[in-house]
Amino acid sequence: MPLILAVDDSPSMRKMVSFTLAGAGYQVVEAVDGIDAYEKAQSQTFDLVLTDQNMPRLDGLGLTRKLREHPNFKTTPILMLTTESSDMMKQAGRAAGATGWLVKPFDPARLLEVIKKVIK
Amino acid sequence: MTEGHQESGGGDSFDLSQFYQIFFEEAGENLDLMEQMLLNLNLETADDEELNGIFRCAHSVKGGAATFGFADVAELTHQMESLLDRLRRHELQPNPMMVDVLLESADASRVLLARHQTGETGEPPSNADLVRRISELAAGGAPAPAAAPPAPAPVVAPPVPVPVAAPAPLSANPGVRQLEIRMGPLERPDQVDGVKDLFRDIVGLGSVAEVASGRADTRVFHATTSSSNEDLLDLFAFHVSREQVNIREMGAAAPGAATWTDRDDPPPGAPVAPAPGFGFFEGAPGVPTGGAAAVTVEATEARPAAAKTGAAKPAPSPVAAQPEAATIRVAISKVDQLINLVGELVITQAMLAQNSQTLDPAANQQLMAGLADLDRNTRDLQESVMSIRMIPMSIVFSRFPRMLRDLASKLGKKVEFVTQGEATELDKGLVEKITDPLTHLVRNSCDHGIEMPADRVAAGKPETGTITLSAAHQGGSIVIEVRDDGRGLSREKILNKARERGLEVSDQMSDGDVWQLIFAPGFSTAEVVTDVSGRGVGMDVVKKNIAALNGTVEIDSSEGYGMRVSVRLPLTLAIMDGMSVGVGDEVYILPLSSVVESFQVKDDAVNTVAQGSRLVKVRDEYMPVIELEKVFQVPRYDGGKSSDIMVVVEAEGSRVALLVDELLGQQQVVVKNLETNYRKVPNVSGATILGDGKVALILDTSTLVRRSRH
Numbered sequence: 001m002p003l004i005l006a007v008d009d010s011p012s013m014r015k016m017v018s019f020t021l022a023g024a025g026y027q028v029v030e031a032v033d034g035i036d037a038y039e040k041a042q043s044q045t046f047d048l049v050l051t052d053q054n055m056p057r058l059d060g061l062g063l064t065r066k067l068r069e070h071p072n073f074k075t076t077p078i079l080m081l082t083t084e085s086s087d088m089m090k091q092a093g094r095a096a097g098a099t100g101w102l103v104k105p106f107d108p109a110r111l112l113e114v115i116k117k118v119i120k
Numbered sequence: 121m122t123e124g125h126q127e128s129g130g131g132d133s134f135d136l137s138q139f140y141q142i143f144f145e146e147a148g149e150n151l152d153l154m155e156q157m158l159l160n161l162n163l164e165t166a167d168d169e170e171l172n173g174i175f176r177c178a179h180s181v182k183g184g185a186a187t188f189g190f191a192d193v194a195e196l197t198h199q200m201e202s203l204l205d206r207l208r209r210h211e212l213q214p215n216p217m218m219v220d221v222l223l224e225s226a227d228a229s230r231v232l233l234a235r236h237q238t239g240e241t242g243e244p245p246s247n248a249d250l251v252r253r254i255s256e257l258a259a260g261g262a263p264a265p266a267a268a269p270p271a272p273a274p275v276v277a278p279p280v281p282v283p284v285a286a287p288a289p290l291s292a293n294p295g296v297r298q299l300e301i302r303m304g305p306l307e308r309p310d311q312v313d314g315v316k317d318l319f320r321d322i323v324g325l326g327s328v329a330e331v332a333s334g335r336a337d338t339r340v341f342h343a344t345t346s347s348s349n350e351d352l353l354d355l356f357a358f359h360v361s362r363e364q365v366n367i368r369e370m371g372a373a374a375p376g377a378a379t380w381t382d383r384d385d386p387p388p389g390a391p392v393a394p395a396p397g398f399g400f401f402e403g404a405p406g407v408p409t410g411g412a413a414a415v416t417v418e419a420t421e422a423r424p425a426a427a428k429t430g431a432a433k434p435a436p437s438p439v440a441a442q443p444e445a446a447t448i449r450v451a452i453s454k455v456d457q458l459i460n461l462v463g464e465l466v467i468t469q470a471m472l473a474q475n476s477q478t479l480d481p482a483a484n485q486q487l488m489a490g491l492a493d494l495d496r497n498t499r500d501l502q503e504s505v506m507s508i509r510m511i512p513m514s515i516v517f518s519r520f521p522r523m524l525r526d527l528a529s530k531l532g533k534k535v536e537f538v539t540q541g542e543a544t545e546l547d548k549g550l551v552e553k554i555t556d557p558l559t560h561l562v563r564n565s566c567d568h569g570i571e572m573p574a575d576r577v578a579a580g581k582p583e584t585g586t587i588t589l590s591a592a593h594q595g596g597s598i599v600i601e602v603r604d605d606g607r608g609l610s611r612e613k614i615l616n617k618a619r620e621r622g623l624e625v626s627d628q629m630s631d632g633d634v635w636q637l638i639f640a641p642g643f644s645t646a647e648v649v650t651d652v653s654g655r656g657v658g659m660d661v662v663k664k665n666i667a668a669l670n671g672t673v674e675i676d677s678s679e680g681y682g683m684r685v686s687v688r689l690p691l692t693l694a695i696m697d698g699m700s701v702g703v704g705d706e707v708y709i710l711p712l713s714s715v716v717e718s719f720q721v722k723d724d725a726v727n728t729v730a731q732g733s734r735l736v737k738v739r740d741e742y743m744p745v746i747e748l749e750k751v752f753q754v755p756r757y758d759g760g761k762s763s764d765i766m767v768v769v770e771a772e773g774s775r776v777a778l779l780v781d782e783l784l785g786q787q788q789v790v791v792k793n794l795e796t797n798y799r800k801v802p803n804v805s806g807a808t809i810l811g812d813g814k815v816a817l818i819l820d821t822s823t824l825v826r827r828s829r830h
Contacts, residue, residue, distance in 0.1 A: 010180050012143035013187065016136065054176050068405070077406030079398075083183055086350055090401075099407055100400035103362070105187040108134040114398050117408050 002119050003027045003044065007037040007063065008052035008081070017050065020108040021115070034058025038066050041073060048119050049078045050102075053089070061096045068097035077118040081106070136188055143184045144237050147193075150177040151226045151233075152518070158222055159521045163214050171208040174222075178204050181229065191359075192244055193232045198354060199251050200225050203258040212260065221253045223522070296326070296346045302366040303356075304338030312339055314359045319343070325355075342370070362397055452548070455508055462505045463790040467809045469498045474811035506695070509549070513591040513600070514542035516555055520562055520589060527566050534573050534583055535566055540590035546598055550689060553669055554600070557662040561602040561685050562587060564658065569606030569683055579680065581605065594688075597671075603684045609635055609677040617643065635675035639663040667771065667822055670696065670711055696791050698808075700784040700816060701767060704754040707816040708780075709789055709808060714821040716768040716775060718783060733828075736766060736777050743768070744828035747779045751803060751824075752817075771821040776828045791818060803827070 004026050006017045018028045029044065031037035033055040041049075049067065053060035060080050067073040077099040082089055093101055102114050154177035161170055178201040185193035200222055206212045228247050235244060256262070303312050319328040326345030333340040345352065349367045356365055400407045476484075476491050517539045528535040546554070570576075570585035577583055588603040611634050618625045618637050625637070637643065641660040666673050671689035690696065690713070698709040719738075727735050727742075734745040749756070749763060766777040789808040794801055794817075805820035 009176075010146060010184055012139050012146050012184050015142055016139050016187065019139075020134065054179050056173070056176065075405045083179070083186075084350060090399075094401045094404060097405060098401065099404050100398060102398040104183055106397065108136075110397065118400075118406060 001025070001027050002047040003029065004115070004119075005029050005031060005037060005040065005044075005046040005049045005051075007031040007034065007050065007055070007060070009033050009055040010052070013052065016108070017111065020111055024112050024115075026115075026119075034060065034063035034066075037063050041067060041070065045072050046076060048115060049073075049076060050115075051078065051080055053080055053082045061092055061098075064093070064096040064098045079114065079118065140188060140236075143188050144233060147181045147184060147233055148230070150181050151230055153177050155223060155226050155522060156518065158219050158226075159525060161214065161219065163216065163219070166207075166214050168208065171204070171214075175201065175204040175208045190233070190236055192247075193229055193236070195355070196225060196229055196232065196247050196251070199254045200229075202351075203254050206258055212258070215257075217253075217262065218257050221250065221257060225250050225254065296344060298370040299343045299345065299349075299352075300368045300370050301328075301341045301343055301352070301356075302333070302338060302368070303340070303360050303364055304333070304335065306337050306339065306360065306364065309337060309339055312356075312359045315341065315356060318355055319345075459505055459509065462502055463792075466498055466502055466790055467811075469494055470811035471813055502695075506547070507545070509547050510545035511548050511551060512542060513544045513546055513551075514539075516546075516551055516558065517542055517589055517591075519555070519559070523559070524562065524566060524587065527563060528570075531567065532572060533566065533570050534585065535570055536584050536586045538586055538588045540588065541592045544591040544593060544598060546591070546689075550669060553665065554687070554689065557665045557687070558589070558600065558602065560658045560662050561687075562589065565602055565604035565606065565683070569604040569608070571607050597688050597690055600687045600689070601684055602687075603682065605682040608679045608681055608683050609638070609675070610679055614638060631677070632675075635677055638675070639673070670713060672713065696789055696818070697786065698789045698818065699767070699786050700810075701748075701765075701778070701780040702782040702784050703748045703752070703763065703780050704756050706752070706754050707784060707810060707814060708748065708752075709816050709818040710767065710769060710778070711818070711821060712786060714769045714771055716770050718765060718767040721764055721766045721779075738766075738768065738777070741775075744776050745779055746776050746824055746828055749779070751827075769821045769824070771825040774825045774828070776825050778824070789816070789818070 004021055006014060006021065006028055007030075008014045008017065009032055014030045014032075018030055021028045029040055029046070031040055034051075035057045037049070037051065038058065049063075051060040051063055058066075060082070064078050064080070067076070067078060078097070080093050080098050080101045081104055082093075082101055083104045090101065099118060100114075102111065154174055157170060157174045157177070161174070178197050182194050182197035182201050185191075185197060203212075203218065203222070207214055207218070212218075225247075228245070228250055231245060232247075234240075301315075303315075306312065316328055316330070319325050325347060326343055328341050328343045328345075331340050331342055343352075352367060353362050353365060356362075472491060473495060476488065479487070481488050520539075521537055524535055524537050565587045570587065571579070571581075573583045576585060586605050589601070590603070591598060591600045593599075611631065614634055614637050615625050615627070615629075618640070621640070621643065623637065623640060625634075638659050639662075643659065663673050666687055666689070669689055671687055674686045674688075675683065676686070677683040696709075697712040699712050699715050700707050700709050702708075721736060727737070734747075735742045736745050745766070747763065748754070763779045763781050765780050765783060767780055767783070768775055768777050789810075791806045792808055794804060794807050801817075803820055803823050804817045806818040808816050808818060810816050
């Protein structure tokens with residue numbers, strides 16, 4: 001059963017994502033920002049990380065960079081959930097080591113579709 | 121369906137409405153936080169952290185509103201976010217007009233959200249003027265004051281060229297471009313009617329004209345705009361999803377030089393794939409190998425034309441770790457039920473303790489030890505449970521910065537608002553009831569207390585007045601103070617006014633007694649009744665409200681220097697310190713806070729005056745006597761004995777002496793509401809169950825005192 005880490009500082013978004021993923025049979029762990037997510041990553045190995053970009057304490061890009069430095073997360077799919085898909089954001093995402101992005105707002109069906117492509 | 125709300129596309133099997141409530145609460149909190157941060161923002165030295173924080177609030181509300189289909193909220197917060205984005209990138213310097221328009225926009229967003237939450241139908245309020253002001257500020261201009269609501273647009277709107285507002289456009293995209301915007305395939309072609317409205321309503325967006333598309337399910341517009349494709353797609357997102365929009369720059373020399381977005385038809389030669397709204401980075405870790413034809417692989421080059429100009433976005437620095445409080449949301453009814461049950465437990469435990477007093481301790485050692493433990497555990501449990509309903513005063517304080525800012529500005533005064541003791545906790549039930557009286561006191565300080573800046577300077581005071589709101593625990597009470605450094609109360613004016621109103625006053629009255637006069641009904645020394653306060657209905661209601669909470673109000677003032685109002689409240693409504701008195705076989709409880717003194721009395725000290733009312737002389741004062749036996753018609757079975765103990769109580773500024781048989785003691789009682797279990801009883805404010813199982817009525821000293829006046 002694949003384990004997904006869903007990171008977003010918005011409770012309603014987190015709930016929506018968790019609910020959608022759980023409904024599709026995935027196991028989900030929620031984190032409220034980059035720091036929380038990174039701490040959780042110390043004790044569990046995730047099959048996929050979904051992260052919002054704008055968060056307090058440590059944002060999506062920062063989290064991605066830190067995860068890529070961690071031995072367990074060098075090749076884990078990391079998807080950025082971002083409201084802007086400007087080239088600059090994409091460049092930054094690529095530079096941080098993200099696997100790809102998903103534009104917000106997205107609907108649950110889209111989310112599952114994208115996840116299916118990357119999760120092993 | 122509420123105006124401005126659309127279900128998110130493709131969500132047949134996903135019901136997002138279950139998340140709405142969470143979103144409404146979250147959005148409310150974000151808007152509150154945003155308002156707080158805006159009020160605290162130092163315009164000259166605003167730092168990245170503050171600006172980023174405010175941006176994130178708007179961004180978060182916008183994201184949620186868009187996800188859950190609240191288009192009107194999303195549009196407005198999107199505008200706010202654009203302005204805030206420019207601010208956090210230091211492309212603009214914050215100024216008071218921006219703070220004002222953002223505060224007003226937050227208010228407007230709250231209104232829109234409330235409409236969705238309650239399911240209101242009908243025409244939503246128009247925010248076109250707010251949007252206009254935001255755009256002009258974002259473009260670096262100074263907008264004209266709020267215009268009257270615009271006249272409704274003509275039904276058939278010919279393409280009217282809207283003047284571009286200012287050199288610096290909404291988003292930093294160089295130059296004005298001619299775009300062809302194709303929208304399709306559309307399930308309902310009329311769903312994009314709103315696109316033309318966007319160009320009409322949003323100043324600086326540009327102009328648009330529709331052209332024939334040649335297909336029933338497609339609509340094509342030609343637009344002249346300086347906005348970026350991203351911004352346009354964002355705006356259109358509320359009418360049509362991104363994948364159905366294709367933006368192409370017209371007049372391009374060759375297809376390869378056109379500005380494509382990743383939603384466009386792919387450049388020639390690339391596999392034809394539907395634009396997906398997601399993508400993967402070529403060669404990045406975790407990218408799926410082989411297979412999915414629908415995957416759009418991102419080119420490594422950034423396209424210069426689409427890159428945002430302006431300062432590089434500052435990387436948000438990690439904030440020092442704040443303690444993340446784990447909380448859960450619980451329905452208040454559950455908490456109240458819990459408190460009730462614990463109250464019952466306390467009563468039962470008291471009963472056991474009482475009954476065990478007749479037992480022989482030596483023979484029942486274990487039982488006694490167990491009961492002692494029970495006593496301790498029950499006390500701890502009670503404290504713990506009562507603390508669940510305790511919330512910090514900051515909740516009450518939070519409304520004042522904004523209120524004072526608006527009020528001071530309206531009155532032309534300069535006021536600084538200081539709070540102390542925000543972390544002091546208070547029972548939730550009390551918080552709700554104390555808010556109105558406190559609001560009145562604070563408004564009073566601002567309206568009547570703090571002088572106009574010129575007057576203050578003339579008096580040698582700093583131009584900006586200070587109003588301080590503080591809260592602290594003192595013994596079993598909470599003391600809340602409203603202090604100001606304004607003109608203070610005028611003893612002379614108050615005495616004159618009191619005389620005017622026919623109140624008994626003398627020049628020998630102490631200052632404290634003079635200040636108490638302002639609590640008399642209808643009393644107001646304001647020369648002009650402003651709509652702020654000054655109708656004279658305020659202070660007496662304040663005192664009444666506080667008395668209803670078993671609290672007291674005191675005033676201290678120094679003419680020319682300022683005034684201080686101190687409100688003292690018991691920590692909770694549910695438990696009270698009481699003095700129990702016996703009348704016949706009955707036990708009555710008096711709120712300890714209203715008991716002044718008690719003494720034994722001889723018959724000859726009590727004088728009977730006209731109409732059978734009796735007075736007793738206490739030192740130099742005569743006060744009315746109330747015989748509880750008569751008031752409550754307590755039957756007497758032991759003929760000879762008569763009451764000979766007086767308990768002096770004070771309420772609403774007056775004192776009376778209650779005639780009782782005996783003083784039984786002081787204790788903490790759990791207050792039970794009579795009205796919910798029976799009905800409202802005169803002279804009684806509640807009831808409690810004593811250790812021996814008897815019911816004792818808790819007396820309402822205010823009504824008893826009023827009785828004596830008739």
